[in-house]
Amino acid sequence: MSTDLKKGAWNVDEDQKLITYINRYGLSRSGKSCRLRWMNYLRPNVKKGNFSEEEEEIILVSHSELGNRWSAIAARLSGRSDNDVKNHWHSHLKKRASEQNLVSGATTKNNVNSLPTFETENIEDIQQPANHINDFLESHFSFEEHNFTSSCTPTTNDQQSEHISDYHDIGSPGTIDDLRYFWDQLCPLENLERINNHMDHVTSAHSFIDSNNYLGSYNFYNDNDYDSSILEAW
C-alpha cells in the first residue's frame, strides 16, 4: 500500500464522503474485509494468474530463509499478495520444497523465534546458567553486546527480517570449531536448545539473559579471528 496514505483522525469532510459512499452503494462490509479485498484483488498493479518459474524460485528460496512470513516473501515479488503467495505455497510449492529439502531450515535459520528459548517464566531459574554462559564467553571470546531494545529491536517484521539478514551479510567472524566448542560447553545446560544443524547461521546473534537480568544478544568472536573492521562497518 502506498506510504503516503493519510493517517490520524478523520475530518468532517472525510466522514461525509464515507457516508455518501455507503449510502449510495450500500456496502455492508467490515473495514478488515474491505482491506483484504483491496489488498488481494482490487489495488492497482496487483498481479493475478499463474506464477512464473522465476517467482516460484523466489518463493522457494525466500521460504527457506524466512519461513512462513508470507508478507515478507510477497514483498520480494512484484504485485503478489501475501495471500496469493501463501495459497500458492500450500497448493503447489510445499511438496516441491520438501522434495528439494528446502523446508526444514525455514523455522530455525533466520527466524528469531527459533533462537534458544527458556521454558520458565521465573528469571531466577535461569540466572545461574546465564551467568555461567557469560563467564564462559568472557573467558574464551571477544564479544560485544547488543540489546534488543536498542540497536537490535526492529519496529516491524520487515525490519526485523532485514536486520537478521544483515547479520549474515557481514559474515561469521568465528570459526566452526569455535562454535562447536562453544556449544559443547553450552549444551549440558538445560533449557537451551542446540541448533547444530545451522551453526553457520547462529554465529553472530544469540539471546541470553545477561548479568542485569536483561534479555540481550551477544556477538562472539574467536580472538584470533576477530576483526574490528567488521564491527566498525556494522
Added chain:
DNA sequence: AACCTTGGCAACCGCCTCCGG
C-alpha cells in the same frame, strides 16, 4: 447421471502490534 474427492482460491478468524486519545 449422481456422488465423491481433490485442488485452488477467496475470505474469515483470532492473535498481536501499533497508534492516537
Added chain:
DNA sequence: TCCGGAGGCGGTTGCCAAGGT
C-alpha cells in the same frame, strides 16, 4: 502511562469447479 480501536499477519475454513469412480 493506560486503554481501546484499527491494522497487519498467519492459520484456517469454506466454496466451487474439475476430475474420477
